[in-house]
Amino acid sequence: MLFEWLLGSWLLMLDWLIRLAALFWIPSRTTPGAARSWLLLVGFVPLLGLPLYLLFGHPWLSRQRVQRQAEASQVIREEQALQPPLRWTPAPDTATAEIVPLIERQGDFMPIHGNAVDLLNNYDASLQALIEDIDQARERVHLLYYLMFDDAVGEAIVQALQRAAARGVHCR
Numbered sequence: 286m287l288f289e290w291l292l293g294s295w296l297l298m299l300d301w302l303i304r305l306a307a308l309f310w311i312p313s314r315t316t317p318g319a320a321r322s323w324l325l326l327v328g329f330v331p332l333l334g335l336p337l338y339l340l341f342g343h344p345w346l347s348r349q350r351v352q353r354q355a356e357a358s359q360v361i362r363e364e365q366a367l368q369p370p371l372r373w374t375p376a377p378d379t380a381t382a383e384i385v386p387l388i389e390r391q392g393d394f395m396p397i398h399g400n401a402v403d404l405l406n407n408y409d410a411s412l413q414a415l416i417e418d419i420d421q422a423r424e425r426v427h428l429l430y431y432l433m434f435d436d437a438v439g440e441a442i443v444q445a446l447q448r449a450a451a452r453g454v455h456c457r
Contacts, residue, residue, distance in 0.1 A: 307324060323342050371397045375396075381404070416445045420449070424454060427456075
């Protein structure tokens with residue numbers, strides 16, 4: 286009886302320790318959407334959710350890979366520091382002024398003149414803006430998407446790329 290009580294108490298403490306640790310660990314290492322999903326799984330089934338998160342939820346990179354990325358990022362930042370006239374600074378007290386530091390921190394590249402950031406909160410308007418940008422391109426268009434469906438939206442983007450390629454724009 287005492288053994289069962291001790292085992293049950295130990296499992297209950299482990300259960301809650303995993304849940305509390307997950308609240309601090311998971312959000313700092315994953316995107317907000319993924320963190321929400323992993324926290325729900327670990328919160329409801331901690332003894333199953335933790336091993337699943339450790340296997341699939343967090344990208345494990347070797348120290349060598351992390352070090353190489355840090356060195357490359359440092360070189361990028363140092364080279365850009367030597368070219369202050371190229372830096373574009375958005376107007377203060379705007380949404381763009383708040384977003385630009387995040388973009389720079391995530392990608393290590395400073396914003397330069399000739400580029401702009403538009404925050405579009407309407408799906409249809411964002412697609413229309415993408416197509417208009419492709420239609421206005423003069424030299425090149427580089428798109429990177431994780432998924433692109435064979436539907437009306439995908440077809441509209443492909444047609445815009447075909448129009449650009451016909452004008453001699455390098456598309457990829």
